[in-house]
Amino acid sequence: MLDRAGTIGDPIASEVLYALAKSLFVVTNRRIACLDFGKTCARTGVSHTVDGKPEQIAEAVLRLRSGGLVAFPTETVYGLGADAMDEDAVRRVFAVKGRPAHNPLIVHVAGEAMAKSVAAEWPEDAQKLAKRFWPGPLSIVVPKKANVPQIVTGGGPNVAVRCPSHPLTLALLEAFGRPLVGPSANVSGFVSPTAAEHVREAFDERDVMVLDGGACTGGIESTVVSVVGGKARVLRSGLIDAGVIEEVLGREVECADSGRVSGTATTATPMDAPGQLSSHYAPKAKAVMVEAREVEDVISRARGECVLITHVAATSEPFPQPLPSGKGLSGHTIQMPGDANGYARRLYAALREADAMHPTLIVIVTPPDESTNPVWRAVRDRLKRATAEE
Ligand code: TXA
Numbered sequence: 001m002l003d004r005a006g007t008i009g010d011p012i013a014s015e016v017l018y019a020l021a022k023s024l025f026v027v028t029n030r031r032i033a034c035l036d037f038g039k040t041c042a043r044t045g046v047s048h049t050v051d052g053k054p055e056q057i058a059e060a061v062l063r064l065r066s067g068g069l070v071a072f073p074t075e076t077v078y079g080l081g082a083d084a085m086d087e088d089a090v091r092r093v094f095a096v097k098g099r100p101a102h103n104p105l106i107v108h109v110a111g112e113a114m115a116k117s118v119a120a121e122w123p124e125d126a127q128k129l130a131k132r133f134w135p136g137p138l139s140i141v142v143p144k145k146a147n148v149p150q151i152v153t154g155g156g157p158n159v160a161v162r163c164p165s166h167p168l169t170l171a172l173l174e175a176f177g178r179p180l181v182g183p184s185a186n187v188s189g190f191v192s193p194t195a196a197e198h199v200r201e202a203f204d205e206r207d208v209m210v211l212d213g214g215a216c217t218g219g220i221e222s223t224v225v226s227v228v229g230g231k232a233r234v235l236r237s238g239l240i241d242a243g244v245i246e247e248v249l250g251r252e253v254e255c256a257d258s259g260r261v262s263g264t265a266t267t268a269t270p271m272d273a274p275g276q277l278s279s280h281y282a283p284k285a286k287a288v289m290v291e292a293r294e295v296e297d298v299i300s301r302a303r304g305e306c307v308l309i310t311h312v313a314a315t316s317e318p319f320p321q322p323l324p325s326g327k328g329l330s331g332h333t334i335q336m337p338g339d340a341n342g343y344a345r346r347l348y349a350a351l352r353e354a355d356a357m358h359p360t361l362i363v364i365v366t367p368p369d370e371s372t373n374p375v376w377r378a379v380r381d382r383l384k385r386a387t388a389e390e
C-alpha cells in the first residue's frame, strides 16, 4: 500500500507518514524492550540510547520504499542504506559513492531469519558465528540466493550479511522488513564516517537522508569472514579478531591481510578479497606512518605544517601541543588513546581533524602490534591503507 509513495513534502505522503509514524511507535517500543535499552554493550563498553525516533524511521522507510538512500548509524561506522532487492536503488548507492562496480556491498539484516532470505546456504559455521556475534560487528560471507541482484555482490556468487547492533538501525530494519545494502557512507576511498555530521558533509541532503544515532562506538568497519566452501577466512580484520572466531568454530581460520593461518605467519598469497584496495580510508592530505623515533626527522624534512597523530604509549614524554617550532617542527599534535578500542573509536575522526587543518603532511606514529590486543591488527590495517600510495 505504501510502496512507491510520493515525496515527503507532498500532503498525501505526510498523512501516510503520520499514520506510519504512529504504528512505528509500537514497533520501536517493542524493539526497545527486546534490546534492553540503557544497558552497556558488553563488547564496546559504551551504552547506546535511542529515545525512539519513530517519525524519522517512518520517513526513512518511505524513502527506502521509493528507491531512496538513507544513511544509518551502526556500532562500527555509518552505512549508506538502500533496499538490497531494488537494483536501481543499489545502482544509486554506487553512483553517489563513486564506488567501483566490482566491489560488493554488505547486506544488513535484522537477524538470522532475514539473513537466510538472501543466502542460498546457511552453513553451520554461519549459524555459530551469528549466534555468538550478532547483533555485532561481523559480516559473514555465504553463497547468495538468486533473488539478490548481481549488482549487490559485484557480480560474484556470494553475499556478505551482517546484523548491526545500533538500536535505531535495528528498528529501521524491522520497520522496513527487508534487507538493506550498507557500504560505509563516505565517498569511495576516503575516510569512513563515525558521526552523522561526517555523512552530511559528504552527500547532498536531497540525495541522502541521514538518521542521526550519535557517534559510533566501535569506530572501524566490521570484520568480514567468509565461510564459503567449508573454509573460514577473514577477508577484512575488525573488532572481532580471527582468534575469537577460531574459538567459536573450533578450528583454523585464515587471514587475508597477514597470510596468517592459526596464529602462524605463512608466505601464503593473500586470498581473493574483492574490494580490499590498497589505498583506502585515506585523508586528502598525504599521510605517512612512522616509528616514534623517526618523527622529528620526518617532520623537519617535510618543510611545512604537519599534523602529528600519536598515542599515549608512543613516547615516554608525550609530544607537546602545538609542536614547538625552532627545531624544524611546526604544526599540531593529536593525542590518541593508548588502548586499542579507544584508538579505533577515535581513528577516523582524528584523520578528519588532521585533514581539516590542510597540512603538508600527516605523520602517524605506528601503533602497537597485535601482541597486546588483537584490535591493533585492525587499526594498523586501516592505517596502512590510509597511508598507502594510490
Ligand atoms: O562495519 C561495516 O562493515 C560497515 C557498516 C556500515 O556496516 N560497512 C562497510 O561497508 O564497511 P563497505 O562497503 O565500506 O565495506 C565492505 C567490505 C568491502 O571490503 C567489500 O569488498 C567486502 O566488505 N565485501 C562485501 N561483500 C562481499 C562479498 N560478497 N565477498 C567478499 N567480500 C565482500
Ligand code: MG
Pocket: 183, 184, 192
Ligand atoms: Mg568502506
